[in-house]
Amino acid sequence: MYNFLKEHKLKIISAFFAVAVLIAAFCLGGRLTDSSPKTTYSGNAAVSQTIKSETVSNAGDEKAVNGSSQISEAETKESLISKSENTTDKTQNSTVVSQQKTSDSSSQQNKNQTQQQADKSSQKKTATNFETSSKTRQDSVSNEKSKPAEPQKQQDNSKLTCTVSINCGTIIDNMSMLDSDKKGIVPKNGWILKPEKVTFNEGESAFDILQKVCREKSIHMESSWTPVYDSAYIEGINNIYEFDCGDRSGWKYCVNNYFPNYGCSRYAVKKNDIIEWKYTCDSGYDIGGGYASGQ
Amino acid sequence: MKSKVTKITALLTAFILCIIGTMSVNASANSEIFDKFNETSVHLSGLDTPIVSSIGGEWMIIGLSRADKISYKFKSGYYKNVENYVKNKGSAQLHRSKSTDNSRVIIALTSIGKDVTDVSGYNLLEPLADFNYVKKQGINGPVWALTALDTVNYQIPVNYNVAEQTTRKKLIDYILNNCLDDGGWALSANAAEPDITGMAIQSLAPYYKTDDAVKTAVDRAVNVLSNLQNRNGGYSDCESCAQVITALTGLGINPHTDERFIKNGNSLIDALMSFSVENGFSHVLKQKYDQIATEQAYYALVSYIRLIENKTSLYDMSDLKDKTDVFKDINSDGIINVNDCTYIQKYIVKLVTFTPQQINDSDCNCDGCVDVSDVTLMQKYLVHLY
Numbered sequence: 001m002y003n004f005l006k007e008h009k010l011k012i013i014s015a016f017f018a019v020a021v022l023i024a025a026f027c028l029g030g031r032l033t034d035s036s037p038k039t040t041y042s043g044n045a046a047v048s049q050t051i052k053s054e055t056v057s058n059a060g061d062e063k064a065v066n067g068s069s070q071i072s073e074a075e076t077k078e079s080l081i082s083k084s085e086n087t088t089d090k091t092q093n094s095t096v097v098s099q100q101k102t103s104d105s106s107s108q109q110n111k112n113q114t115q116q117q118a119d120k121s122s123q124k125k126t127a128t129n130f131e132t133s134s135k136t137r138q139d140s141v142s143n144e145k146s147k148p149a150e151p152q153k154q155q156d157n158s159k160l161t162c163t164v165s166i167n168c169g170t171i172i173d174n175m176s177m178l179d180s181d182k183k184g185i186v187p188k189n190g191w192i193l194k195p196e197k198v199t200f201n202e203g204e205s206a207f208d209i210l211q212k213v214c215r216e217k218s219i220h221m222e223s224s225w226t227p228v229y230d231s232a233y234i235e236g237i238n239n240i241y242e243f244d245c246g247d248r249s250g251w252k253y254c255v256n257n258y259f260p261n262y263g264c265s266r267y268a269v270k271k272n273d274i275i276e277w278k279y280t281c282d283s284g285y286d287i288g289g290g291y292a293s294g295q
Numbered sequence: 296m297k298s299k300v301t302k303i304t305a306l307l308t309a310f311i312l313c314i315i316g317t318m319s320v321n322a323s324a325n326s327e328i329f330d331k332f333n334e335t336s337v338h339l340s341g342l343d344t345p346i347v348s349s350i351g352g353e354w355m356i357i358g359l360s361r362a363d364k365i366s367y368k369f370k371s372g373y374y375k376n377v378e379n380y381v382k383n384k385g386s387a388q389l390h391r392s393k394s395t396d397n398s399r400v401i402i403a404l405t406s407i408g409k410d411v412t413d414v415s416g417y418n419l420l421e422p423l424a425d426f427n428y429v430k431k432q433g434i435n436g437p438v439w440a441l442t443a444l445d446t447v448n449y450q451i452p453v454n455y456n457v458a459e460q461t462t463r464k465k466l467i468d469y470i471l472n473n474c475l476d477d478g479g480w481a482l483s484a485n486a487a488e489p490d491i492t493g494m495a496i497q498s499l500a501p502y503y504k505t506d507d508a509v510k511t512a513v514d515r516a517v518n519v520l521s522n523l524q525n526r527n528g529g530y531s532d533c534e535s536c537a538q539v540i541t542a543l544t545g546l547g548i549n550p551h552t553d554e555r556f557i558k559n560g561n562s563l564i565d566a567l568m569s570f571s572v573e574n575g576f577s578h579v580l581k582q583k584y585d586q587i588a589t590e591q592a593y594y595a596l597v598s599y600i601r602l603i604e605n606k607t608s609l610y611d612m613s614d615l616k617d618k619t620d621v622f623k624d625i626n627s628d629g630i631i632n633v634n635d636c637t638y639i640q641k642y643i644v645k646l647v648t649f650t651p652q653q654i655n656d657s658d659c660n661c662d663g664c665v666d667v668s669d670v671t672l673m674q675k676y677l678v679h680l681y
Contacts, residue, residue, distance in 0.1 A: 021310075248483050282483075
């Protein structure tokens with residue numbers, strides 16, 4: 001063995017040297033950034049879309065739709081109508097499934113939003129949870145449950161009805177977490193609006209219905225247009241706001257016992273839908289809508 | 296004799312080719328990343344001027360400014376938008392329940408060298424003094440308040456009127472106490488979520504070396520993130536990859552080469568790049584361009600590039616405090632001196648024309664225009680009065 005080494009000493013040394021130089025070259029290459037392009041990554045082949053149509057990036061736009069649509073007894077309806085129209089225009093842009101805009105409640109963008117009314121993860125979670133809630137579904141909800149059916153421009157021919165209710169009963173079980181200045185405004189049993197039949201026009205969204213009903217009943221409601229969800233976002237109803245009852249509290253909506261994982265402007269109401277607005281104190285888990293948070 | 300020379304020459308040539316080969320393999324991997332970074336820089340810079348918003352807003356400003364790619368137009372335009380926004384709010388508190396709005400704007404303004412204590416007369420740090428307000432929305436509140444405050448080591452304003460005064464210790468304790476049993480963080484779930492865990496780590500990074508409890512928690516969380524990594528080297532969506540990359544670079548860990556973050560030969564950077572689409576990134580695989588994903592992936596790339604270029608981390612903006620950066624060699628003679636001041640004055644009276652870069656460099660006080668106040672500031676600097 002020793003003899004072998006002695007004989008081929010030169011070759012062995014030069015081999016080690018060669019390897020050392022190659023390693024050095026590799027590291028050196030790592031520092032360079034302008035060598036020949038080699039496709040190391042097989043990225044997405046998806047086509048990009050014109051971002052300008054999506055991005056709400058005008059200060060003007062923001063001003064028009066981002067304000068509160070607070071309703072008090074004395075307030076007029078004009079501003080609300082224009083806001084609802086703006087909403088409809090915007091929703092016509094998106095045709096894609098909830099996943100991206102609405103699914104980032106925990107992502108940084110949404111770090112300043114709760115996961116209320118938003119799905120945090122991708123479609124797969126929606127599909128799985130869909131099975132579990134299928135028992136309670138009624139036939140009027142289509143199978144394409146996970147896809148938002150964007151409301152169209154309103155057509156005023158059909159006389160359609162749906163049922164709407166607003167309830168914040170979960171607060172009663174969590175009074176210790178409620179902001180002290182809100183203690184006096186929680187209604188009995190949590191009913192802000194008991195189930196009520198409402199007529200609507202084809203193409204109106206769950207948000208449109210809520211706005212209408214609150215206006216008619218003089219119930220306070222504040223919302224803001226949220227680009228991140230590409231939808232209106234319900235900040236507060238009856239002066240009960242998101243986070244008023246702990247850091248997992250806020251408003252969610254369900255239709256026929258199913259919680260869509262996208263914003264209420266993106267749900268087109270269908271005949272006989274039962275729309276329920278529920279205040280949760282536990283990210284939806286206490287009202288049967290935990291899955292809609294994307295958990 | 297001849298055949299021996301031929302043999303050696305052949306060997307040598309082959310060897311040199313090997314060297315070039317290995318060099319280009321590694322370089323091209325990195326060049327792919329830089330190409331993507333450049334492409335996205337150009338694309339983002341071509342969008343509308345950012346506003347106060349979680350999309351098309353601060354994250355674009357932060358990414359571009361930390362990449363040294365922010366245009367004069369964006370800097371001054373965004374700042375004007377913030378001024379108007381705050382003025383219209385009529386308050387330093389930008390949201391009734393989310394302190395993260397303040398934190399986000401603070402980080403963006405800091406990154407472009409603006410004074411956060413005087414925006415249309417309001418001090419954006421003030422609302423962060425109210426600890427109950429900071430905690431109101433849950434984990435995101437304290438995480439982002441801490442990140443914002445530590446960009447340039449802001450002092451938390453003292454407010455005797457609040458029920459509980461915020462301190463850095465309280466913020467850190469809150470974050471550590473809200474760590475889940477498995478060692479990670481989440482918004483409302485009981486299992487670690489990569490993106491929230493990433494953000495929590497980002498906020499704790501400045502305390503890693505000096506606080507034992509932080510070090511223990513962060514080490515554990517890094518482990519959790521490594522275990523959650525899938526076979527493609529990432530997580531279920533682009534943003535989660537971006538947040539973990541930003542977290543690791545904040546700790547000085549290389550997300551492309553660290554053993555713990557390579558699964559199946561795929562690094563976190565590889566995973567991020569798998570979401571690449573034209574002009575940016577998608578939210579999940581095989582989907583189209585998404586603005587949120589693009590903004591986050593972009594600043595994650597920026598954080599990675601800053602790491603390999605030995606710059607301070609994304610949110611460590613102490614590198615901006617150096618005043619000498621403000622004054623540039625306008626006339627390109629290699630020195631920063633009074634001749635540059637004269638040159639700016641010539642531009643002001645239209646004796647010479649400036650390139651956009653020169654205009655950018657001449658706006659020393661970042662007020663959006665080049666005028667005598669910039670020249671005065673530079674002159675003060677030159678005589679050590681600034």
